[in-house]
Amino acid sequence: MKTNSGRFFEDYHVGQVIEHAVPRTLSGGERALYHALYPARHALYSSDEFAAECGLEVAPLDDLIAFHTVFGKSVPDISLNAVANLGYAEGRWLKPVVAGDTLRSVSEVIGVKQNSNGKSGVVWVRTKGINQFDEEVLEYVRWVMVRKGDLDAPAPEAVIPDLAGNVSVEDLVIPEGLDFLRYNFTLAGEEHRWADYEVGERIDHVDGVTIEDAEHMMATRLWQNTAKVHFDATNRADGKRLIYGGHVISLARALSFNGLANAQMIVALNSGAHANPCFAGDTVRAYSEVLDKAETPAPGVGAIRLRLVAYKDGAPEFALKGEDGKYHPDVLLDLDYWALMPL
Template identity: 65%
Template sequence: MTKTNPGNFFEDFTLGQVIEHATPRTVTEGDRALYGSLYPTRFALPSSARFAASCGLDPAPVEELVGFHIAFGKTVPDVSLNAVANLGYSECRFHTPVVPGDTLSTRSEVIGLKENSNGRTGVVWVRSTAVNQRGEVAIDWARWVMVHKRDHEAPAPTTVVPELARHLRVEELVVPDGLDFSGYDFAAAGEPHRYDDYAVGEKIDHVDGVTLSDAEHMMATRLWQNTAKVHFNTQARPDGRRLVYGGHVISMARALSFNGLANAQLVAAINAGSHVAPAFGGDTVYAWSEVLDKGETSAPGVGALRLRLVATKDRDEAMVLRGEDGKYAPGVLLDLDYWALVPR
C-alpha cells in the first residue's frame, strides 16, 4: 500500500467536493524580507511600519500577494499537482490584511468540471477560502486549472461551467478597518499622483524590466510551498523546461507597476486574471497598466482604481493587448484586472 501522494487527476474531482488543505502556514517578517529580495517592490505601506501606522494600519500588513501566494500554495498538492497550466482567476477579494504572526489555512470547493476534447485533460474550477487563526476570512477566490487525466478512457463528467462575475463593483470591495489616507505622506510614498490624477482609459508604461531566472522563480515557488511539478522538474514537461509559476509573474508585474502607480498602496480585489502565455527563465518581463474604472470609498481619503496590469515578454512600447484578430498580441504573458486603493 502506497503512502505517498500522487496528486489528484481530472477524474478524481467531483462537483461539490470540499477539500481541506494541509499545512497551515504562519506568516513572518522573513516572508516580507524575502518578498522584497525576489521582486523590486517599493510600495511604502508594506515597506514601512511607520507609514502604515500613519494610514491607520498597525501592525503593518505584508503585501496582499504574500498572503495570496501562501494560501494558493496550500491548494496545489490537492488541485494542481498534475496540472498542465493554471488558466485564470476571478472574484478574488482581500478581506482582512495579513500581518506577521497570522496563520493561514485554506479549503477549496469544486464548482465546475469540463473534459477537453482531446480526452487527455480537463478543466477544474475551484473556489478557495483562506482564513486566519481567528477564523476570519483573509482571502477568497475562484480559479480554473487544466489537469491531466490518469486514465484516458475514464468517462467524462457532466460539464458544469460556473458563472463568475466579470468584475467586482467598487461598493463590493472590502476596505481594511481603520484605513485613513487623509494625512497621506506623498513624499514618503515616492510619487505625487492621487485619485484625481488618473483618467479612465489612461495607459501607463512602467518602463522597467526584469529578466527571470530559474533559481529565483523556484525559490519563490518553494517559499509559498507550491509543489507543482512543472515548476521544478525538467521531466514534467515535453520541452524539458521549468515553467515559471504564474504568481511569480503577477508579483513581478505588480512590483514593476510602482513606477507610475506608487500610490496604489493596497490590492483590494482581483477581478479576473489570465496567464496568456508561459514564461521561462531567461525571459525579460516588462509591464504596463490601463485605468479601467474609478470609484470612491467611504474610508477617509481613500479612492479605488480598477486597473488592467499587463505583463509582457520583452518591451511593448505600443502597449497593445490584442491584435486586429482579437487574439492576444505576441509577447503578452499576463492580463490581470484588479482594484487598488489610492489616496484621494
C-alpha cells in the same frame, strides 16, 4: 502505497470540498524575502510608521504574500498534475494579513469540463484563506487544466460556473481604520493621487526584470507550491521549467510602482489570465490601463481599477489579441484588479 501522486481530472466533482494541508505562520521573513525576490517597495507594506499614519496598527504583509501563501496550500490538491493555471475571477482581500498570522486554505470545486482531446479537463475551484481566528482573509476563483490519470474514465457532465465579470465597488472590503487624510506623498515616493488619473489612461512602467531559474524556483518554494512543471525539467517535452504564474504577477505588480506608487492596497481581483508561458531568460515588462475609479466610505481613500499587462522582451507595439481572439505570443499576463489610493 504511502506516497501521493496528486489528483487527476477524473478525481474532481462539483460540490467537493477539500481542506488543504500544512497551515503556515507568516513572519517578517516572508516580507524580507518577498522584497528580495521582487522590486517591491510600496510604503504601506514597508513601514510600520507609515502604516500607523494611515490608521493601521502595523504594516500588513504584501497582499500578494497572502495570495501566494493561500494559493500554495491548494497546489498539492488542485494543480499538482496541472497542464496550466488558466485564470482567476471574483477575488477579494477581506482582511489584512500581518506577521504572526497563521493561514490555511479550503477549496470547493464549482465546475468541471473535459477537453475534447479526452486527455485533460478544466476544473474550477473557489479557494478561501482562513486565519488562526477562523476569519476569512482572502477568497478567489481559479480554473486549471488538469491531466487525466485514466484516459478511459468517462467524461463528467460539464458544469461551467457563471462568474461575475468584476467585483463591484460596493463589495470591496476596506481595511478597518484605513485613513489616507494624513498620507505622506513624499515618503510614498510619488505625488500622483487618485484625482490625477483618468479612465483610459495608460502608464508604461518603464523597467524590466529578466527571470532566472534559481529565483523563480526559490520564490515558488517560498509559497510551498509543489507543482511539478515549475521544478522538474523532465515534466515538459521541451525540457523547460514553467515559471509560476504568480511569480509573473508579483514582478508586474512590483514594476508598477513606477507610475502607481500610491496604488497601495489590492482589494479585489476581477479577472486574470496567464496569456502565454514564461520561461527563464524572459525579460518581464509591464504597463497599466486605468479602467474605472470610485470613491469609498473610508476617509481620503479612493478605489482605482487597473488592468495590469505583463509582456516579455521588447516594447509592447502590438495588439493584445489577434482577430482569432488569442493573445499575442509576447503577452504573459492580463490582470484586472482594484487597488486603494489616496484621493
